[in-house]
Structure formats: C-alpha cells, structure tokens
Amino acid sequence: MSSRPADLLIARAVRRGGPWLAVLAATALLGAAADLLLPAALGRAVDAVVRIRARDGAGAEAGFGLTGPLATAALLVALVVACDALGVLASGVSGARAAQWLRSRVVAHTLSVGAGMTRHFTPGEIVTRAGVNVEEAGRTPEAVVTAATLVVPAAGSVVALALIDPWLAVTLVAGLLLIVAVLRAFMRRTTAASGGYQQAQGEIAGMLVGALAGARTITAAGTEDREAARVLAPLPRLRAHGLALWRLQARAGVQAAVVVPLLEIAVLAVGGLRLSAGGLTVGELLAAARYVVLGAGLGSALGYAARIARARSAAQRLEQLFAVPPPAYGDRPLPPGPGTLELRDVTVRADGVRLLSGVTLVVPGGTCTAVVGRSGSGKSSLAAVAGRLVDPERGAVLLDGVPLREIGREPLRRAVGYAFERPALFGETLGEAVAFGLGPADDAGERNENAARAAAGAARADAFIRRLPLGYDTPVGEAPMSGGETQRIGLARAFAQAGRLLILDDAMSSLDTVTERQVGRALTGSLSDRTRLVVAHRVTTAAQADQVVWLENGRVRAAGTHERLWHDPGYRAVFRAEEAS
16 A cells, blocks of 8 residues: 555654654754764864963963863753753653554544454454554654654754865765665665564464464364464564564664764865864864764664654554544434334345345334344344444445434434344443443433343343342453353343344344243333344244244345244244254
8 A cells, every 4th residue: 555644644643742742852952952062062172272282371271271161061961961861751751642642543443443344354453453553653753753853963063064174074975875875775675574574463463363262162173283383374474574674674784884984984084184284173173073973873863764664564554444434424313213124125245245135124113023044144144234233235224214324323323232142241340231332321320220220131131140249240250151141141231222223133042942032022022112123043033023034145035924934844944954053
C-alpha cells in the first residue's frame, strides 16, 4: 500500500505528544544551540591563553582574562546536561501519549467494525498490530524530533565554519552530502525489511492464538509438536528479515564510520593548511575541530532513522486496519411497532462464497420463528444479517418497515438482542455480565438490575447464580460454570437487552433437555411480546415455534408450521442428520 497514509498517521501521532512534544523540541534545540556555542567559547579561552602567554602575563591578569570564556563554557556545559535530562523525560511522556492515542484509535475502530474485521485479519494479527506495532509507531515523536534537531548542529556548524573560513565550510558540506545519501538509502531499505519482519511476527501471533483456542483438542490428539511446527513456520522468514535489518544497520554504520572520520580528517587538514598560512588562529582551529564533530554528528541520525523506518512500517500495518470500513448507521429512529422482521431478496457472500442467495422472508412481530437446516445451509448467516452483524451483498433487511442500514446505532442495538453458541461474558461480575449492554448503571441502576435478574430467571440462570457464595456479585473469572450454564448467562443477557427482536444463534445447544424445554416455554411465554428468531437443531425447539424456515444451500426450501413440514421426509432427515452429528 502507499506509504502516504502511514506518514500522515505518524504525523498525527507526533502531534498527539501534546505539550511534552514542545518541551522535547525546545530542549533539543536549546541543547543544540549550546553545543554550537561551546566550541566558540572554548576557542576564545584558548586564544586568551595564547595572548596572555605571548605578553608574559601571569597571576591575576591571566585569571581575569580567562574568567569570562571559562565561565561561559561552564554555563554552556551545564545547559547541555540539563537539556539532555529534560529531553529524556519529555521523549518518554510524549511517546506514551502518542502510543495511547494510536491504541485508542485502533481498539475503537476494530470494535466498531466488529466481526467484519476478523474476515480480513486473524485475532492474533489484530492483537499484534494493536500492541507491538502501536508501540513501534508510538516511539515516533522522539525519533522525529531528535532526528530533525540533528540538522541544527549540522547547519550551524556549516555557518560557523563559513564565518571562520569558507574552505572549511565547503569541505564539511561535501562530507554531509555523503552522510545524507547513506541515511536516505538506509531509510528506504529498512522500511521494507521492517514490514516483512512485522508481517512474520503477526502471522506467528495469529496462529498461536488459534492454537491456544484449540489447546484441548491438540493435547487430546497428541499433536503438540506438529502444531508447534505449524505455528513457528514463519520463523525462518522472521529470522531472514531480522538478519536483513542487522545487515542494513551494520552496512550503514560502517559507511558512516568511514565517512565521518574521513570528513574530520579532511576539515582538520584544510584547517592545518590555513593555520600554517596564517589564515587561522590556534583557537579558531580548535573551534573548527569541534564544529566538524558537531556537523558529522548527523551520522548519529542512523539510529533514529531506523526507528522512523520501523515506525513507518508499523503505521502501514495500522493503516491496513483503518482501511476496513465500519458499518455506516443512519439516523432514523425506530417507529412504534411489534418487531416485524423482513428480508427482501437477501444475498450474503464471504470470501467469494455465497452463504445466502435471494432469501425473502417475513417474521411477523411478536412471533417465534425457528430456522432449521443441515450444517452449512446458511442458518448462522441468516441470524447475522437479521440483526445487522453483517450487511447483505444484495437485498434489504427491515425492522418494522425501516431498513436496518437507516437506523441509528443506539436504537438498533437497544432493539435487537443476540445469544450465541459460545457466548463471551463481559463485566466484572455475573450480574454485570447479564446486564451488559443495558447502558451505564448510573443512568438506571435499579431498573437494569431488575431487568437482568428477570432475564436470568427466564434463562434458568437465576437459580445456579444464587447458589454461588457471592451470588450475582461472583467475579466472572471465578464462577465455576459448565458450558450449559455459560450459555444460560448468554441467553439471559440477550433476553435483557432485546427490546423488540431476539435472535438465538444455536444458543441452546449445550442445554440439557429439561432446561431447553423450560427456556422454550419462556420464549413462548414471558418473552412472547418480542419477535424471536431461533436457529434450531432439535425437534422440540422447532415444534414450539409459530413457524419454521427450512434452509438448504443458502436458500429457503420451505416455510410453514412444524406439523406441516414434518410430513416431508427431507425435513425429517434434517433432524436425523443433526442427531447423528
């Protein structure tokens, strides 16, 4: 991808350094100015000594003549030390602020995109970019400001040498042009190598996260060594890119190490000739020697150039995340209505595979519709598109006559509640996990708590939560829950949140038969004021629904009551296949 968006991102991150960035720049410039003035002060001190000895001066007169230049030099040294100390603090704080801003943007954008982000990047890739790559890009303020301020001593040294002797300035400029050429080539090659290194890092992290998710399966199959080899398959590329970075830095370091001493020798040689010709004083030659060291200090920008190159590569990887657009929401409110859901010629495609094809369906408000079909028939895709977890490639989905794309984020998420097969529980306690999504507790704490406990009762979660020593205050990570109990917490959260439409995507698969029937009675009883769309695998769930939608190969094969569809041998075979699997 183009590096321009990444460079713009770096520029914005640098600005986020805040007032500490100004402190960093000020201390760097002030320290550079002090460095530039120090050689002149030392030169004047040396010339004063020479003049005093030439006049055979001694004692108080000599001390008086040296006091001013030496005091000035001492003050300049103290100023350089103070600027260095304050600069270290400013660089750390400004870098932390830049990293915080970048990480906040990455996390907020990733969550706003939602499930669509994982279609482009693995979870491990996303975590790597939000962690390692953000840290790399967050070091940009110090690298940019410090590298930029290195130009000040170099330019100042050229000017100072021009004032001492133009031939010295010409010699320094010729050497600086060589140093700039080395830095430019190093920057370009290091950016490319850093990108490959970070890409390999992300691949390893992505496969490791996947392996950890299936750790029990790997252990049970005894394939730890094979999986370790698979996760570490990009390691040779990581090593190759790492070695390439070290080689680039070593080559550029050698080039700078050769150019800088030769430059110093050249300037001193010219200065020596000018001294012998009477064009320079001893103090001016000393100052010139110091100025060439300052000017050649531009070569020390190599380390900062490497940081900037890594930051550019990291910023390019972050920009790839930002390039995935979040779903755009409208501003239309939901009108009063029973929660009628309508799909019109809906087609959903992912990675070139058609998951739903031309699905047209009406779910009347306040009714319960079961969605059945063999594995891969499109049931979960239908559930996802019904509440706008994904957008259809073609067609429209409407809730009470309003297209979901036109509804604002807040009213849509308050209207639709989801429960999944493997729910992720958020919040510090079980009570917070059930109430998650109901809004801040400060706004309606007691109402939210009552709604959460009522939902937990409907999901048959209230009883086992109350049996825990801390009840609803039990920390989520310390609650000893089975898969079915976790599903009941997920169901309770969906029941509490769904204001108009409740979507259950295989959310009762881990429940025992008795509990499933009890939850099914709640779906047709206390929750009957909401529209319910249930992905079903069991006959009992389908039999309790008002209508059944039978999917096959992403299309609606038939729709009707369970009793009517049961006469079709193909429909009965769906449940036999599910029971067999």
